[in-house]
Amino acid sequence: MCVKGNQILRARMIECGFTQAELAEAVNADLRAAGYEGTVSDRTVRNWLTGKTNWPHPRQRSALEAVFGCPMNELGFTSRREEPSGSASTRSPVHRRSFVTSSAGAALTSMRVPAYGAPPRVGLGDIRRLVSKFSLVIASDHRYGGKLTIETQASALAGEAIALQARGTASQRLRGALYGCAASFTSSAMWAAIDGCRFDAAQRHFDRASSLAAMSGDSTIQFRIWSHAGSLYRHMVRPADALAANDVARNLPIARRDSMFASLGHARHAAIQGLNGDARAVRQALGHAQDALQQANMDEQRPVWMTAFYDQAELESLAVAAYLALGDYESAEAHGHRSLALLRPEMHRTRVITTARVALAQLGQGELEPAVTTAMSIPAEPTGQHPRVASMLRDFGYALRFTARNSSHNRTWDEYTNENRRSRNDD
Missing domain, CATH: 1.10.260 (434 Repressor (Amino-terminal Domain))
Incomplete structure (x- = not known):
């Protein structure tokens, strides 16, 4: 070394x-x-x-x-000797993760309790402690989004929930709640990976989360996981798989029982249908989403991951994605402005994503000056470095050069992006 x-x-x-x-x-x-x-x-x-x-x-x-x-x-690590075949470091990390996931249930039942004392009992306080930590992960996700540290923190919480299963005794109801917690935390790791465009990692988290959710028997977390799967495949531009996954979520009991879940399912369905170019299906799904949201009882108790993000502003944001995919830039911009006006102050990540979409919608309508002004309003750090935002801004730059290469607006944008690049390099 x-x-x-x-x-x-x-x-x-x-x-x-x-x-x-x-x-x-x-x-x-x-x-x-x-x-x-x-x-x-x-x-x-x-x-x-x-x-x-x-x-x-x-x-x-x-x-x-x-x-x-x-x-x-x-x-950067080096071994002084050859590793024996099948050693820990020669097995791939993917294989290790798959092994941990598939053997989690078996490990929980096969681990021995020390003979010198009874295992501690898991109680509601342990669940509340995990949920409290989870709230901090959710808050960090809304502020930054997509970071590997958020993905890792959520995975670590899932590990804590599984470890509680192994170390303590609990009622069947509490064991189900622990599996639900582990599934929910893994689903957040999945979402962070989707948000960060790390799609292979997201697929691995989905595999693990879906098996944990099945053991929990909780259709609420199953909805979240399958709804996230629909978003994963939408971002991978696999609309057929996205529709199939989102249909699983929309057909779960919680979506029939709670109008807010039904609304989210419809809104995400609209965004997927945008990829298919089906304007009629987009309008129909958004109409269903709006009706369901208006019927939802806002005082009903729901999981923190749902109440922390889904509301009228998020519905409008998903409508922007749907209409952008359709090429209906006027409708996309209108929904974007409504979303920005309604967004809660803490929703930094959603705000910059929606702002980038509005800039693309304005550019699509040939409104060069407003489009450049909107794009330049996105803070360079930290939210401007969000993987999805960075990708959209690159697309914005390509489209602006293609549309108006010799315009003053294109020169303004080039100067702005070059200055930001120099600033990051100086840091």
Whole structure:
């Protein structure tokens, strides 16, 4: 190991937004999800970075591979000897995640309780503590969205819920609630991966979340997971799969019982139908979504992930996506302005995504000056670096150059983006 230590690991941590403490917690979460004790500390990570430890223990190596999604040699670690066949570090992180997911239920029942004492009893207080932590993840998602750290934090919470199953005793109802918590947290990791355009990771989270949700027996979390699957396939431009997944969500009992869930299902269906170019289906789905939302009892108790984001503003935002996909730019802009006017102050991520869509809608109508002004109103940091926003702004730049390469508006946009690029490089 060179004198400067493990610069490759340091660079990967910066790329993923990990502090030393956050990486330690992410590795511990993976260890706990695999049924081991999480013993990695801030000091452990520091030893990896300085090169004092150039080849971690086998379990830590497997956890590191799972967290970063790559083998150890791509994280700057080197082994002094050849690893035996089938060792922890030679197994792929995907295989490890699949093994952990498929064996979670078996592990919970097969782990032995120490003979010297009865296992602790899991209670409602444990559930409330997990939900309280989950609320912080939801708040971070609404502020930043798409970050790998949010995905990792949500996965870590799922690991905590599964670990509670293994370490303590609980009633059947509470066990179902723990599986529901684990499924919900994994679904948030899935959404963070979708939002960050990490679609392979999102698919893996979906596989795990759907199996946990099935064990919970809770149609509410099943709705969220299948609705997220519909969004995943929509962003991957696979409308047939997106419609099929969203139909699973819309046909669950919770969507028939609660009009707010029905409304969300219809609104996301409209966004998918936009990809199919079916204007009639888009208008029909949005009409159903609006009717259902108006019928919903706003005082009814619902999960935090639902109440934290879905309202009239989100319905309008999904309408923007639908009409943009159709090429109906006038309708897209109108819905975009309504969404921005109704958005709650804390919904930073949704605000910048909707603003970028409005800029695209204005450009589609040939309104160059308003479009450039709208696009330039998006803060460069941190929300402007959101993967989906960055992608939309790149598309905006391509479309502006194609439409009006020699215009003053195109020169203004080029100067603005070049200045932002120089600022980031200086930092």
